Amino acid sequence: MDLPGPIHDFLLVFLGSGLILGGLGVVLLTNPIYSAFSLGLVFVCISLFYIPHFVAAAQLLIYVGAINVLIIFAVMFMNGSEYYNDFNLWTVGDGVTSVVCTSIFASLITTILDTSWYGIIWTTRSNQIIEQDLISNSQQIGIHLSTDFFFHLN
Amino acid sequence: MMLEHVLVLSAYLFSIGIYGLITSRNMVRALMCLELILNAVNINFVTFSDFFDNRQLKGDIFSIFVIAIAAAEAAIGPAIVSAIYRNRKSTRINQSNLLNKYDDPLIQLVEDYKWINFFDFDWRLGIDGLSIGPILLTGFITTLATLAAWPVTRDSRLFHFLIRN
Numbered sequence: 001m002d003l004p005g006p007i008h009d010f011l012l013v014f015l016g017s018g019l020i021l022g023g024l025g026v027v028l029l030t031n032p033i034y035s036a037f038s039l040g041l042v043f044v045c046i047s048l049f050y051i052p053h054f055v056a057a058a059q060l061l062i063y064v065g066a067i068n069v070l071i072i073f074a075v076m077f078m079n080g081s082e083y084y085n086d087f088n089l090w091t092v093g094d095g096v097t098s099v100v101c102t103s104i105f106a107s108l109i110t111t112i113l114d115t116s117w118y119g120i121i122w123t124t125r126s127n128q129i130i131e132q133d134l135i136s137n138s139q140q141i142g143i144h145l146s147t148d149f150f151f152h153l154n
Numbered sequence: 155m156m157l158e159h160v161l162v163l164s165a166y167l168f169s170i171g172i173y174g175l176i177t178s179r180n181m182v183r184a185l186m187c188l189e190l191i192l193n194a195v196n197i198n199f200v201t202f203s204d205f206f207d208n209r210q211l212k213g214d215i216f217s218i219f220v221i222a223i224a225a226a227e228a229a230i231g232p233a234i235v236s237a238i239y240r241n242r243k244s245t246r247i248n249q250s251n252l253l254n255k256y257d258d259p260l261i262q263l264v265e266d267y268k269w270i271n272f273f274d275f276d277w278r279l280g281i282d283g284l285s286i287g288p289i290l291l292t293g294f295i296t297t298l299a300t301l302a303a304w305p306v307t308r309d310s311r312l313f314h315f316l317i318r319n
Binding site for chain 2: 024035
């Protein structure tokens with residue numbers, strides 16, 4: 001996400017609200033097909049987040065094109081008649097889990113806002129080699145997959 | 155400012171995914187929330203590689219691995235769910251009576267003990283056709299590991315405690 005100023009802010013707000021609503025939709029909607037579609041919305045918003053990288057295309061193709069379709073297959077397999085009964089019984093376990101998840105979220109936010117990220121950026125900038133600029137993105141992916149991430153059996 | 159916004163969004167997706175995974179009564183919805191969790195982790199990887207590793211993008215590459223693993227798991231998960239659905243005619247997790255005694259001939263060596271009645275916490279164990287493979291493999295490998303560790307003489311009790319599984 002290294003795009004110029006106001007485009008970046010607008011895109012962040014737009015995609016962020018799409019992510020928030022989509023995440024709520026996956027968990028809270030009763031009809032499983034609706035929640036599968038909101039999961040697809042989440043995948044598309046995440047893919048737009050990744051836009052200058054190669055992973056954006058991979059995310060869109062694989063997640064939206066294959067995994068979301070597979071999930072909708074799985075939902076279609078299940079018989080729909082059992083889902084329209086009254087399912088929104090809020091049990092004690094739901095309350096405990098929501099308290100735990102909110103506390104996990106709060107502790108993550110506290111950690112994120114307390115860490116000085118820009119101090120880390122300044123100390124790692126000096127390690128980067130300038131010649132790597134001449135190799136394109138996809139070529140770097142190939143280089144890394146065959147050297148750094150390649151498991152040698154000997 | 156930008157980095158923290160994206161990280162907060164990914165933390166939100168992660169906690170919503172955990173909540174949905176634990177409380178969903180429908181197994182397909184649980185698989186969908188697992189995909190949410192994996193996507194949140196991916197956002198973190200790509201964002202960090204964007205900010206700290208702009209030349210080599212190693213976090214990007216690892217997120218491709220995570221996408222591949224998520225795809226494989228999204229293929230197997232619904233297969234298992236539909237196998238269970240064919241057997242049980244229902245995918246409600248909290249009403250599964252698979253381990254009730256005398257009920258299902260497909261599950262062997264069933265243990266069933268009540269623990270906390272208020273939350274409906276029971277303690278149940280059983281072996282079915284899908285889990286017999288890992289159980290046999292675990293027994294075999296534990297035997298091999300114990301035999302291979304026979305000459306361990308320093309801190310041997312700690313060592314055997316660590317491999318006790």
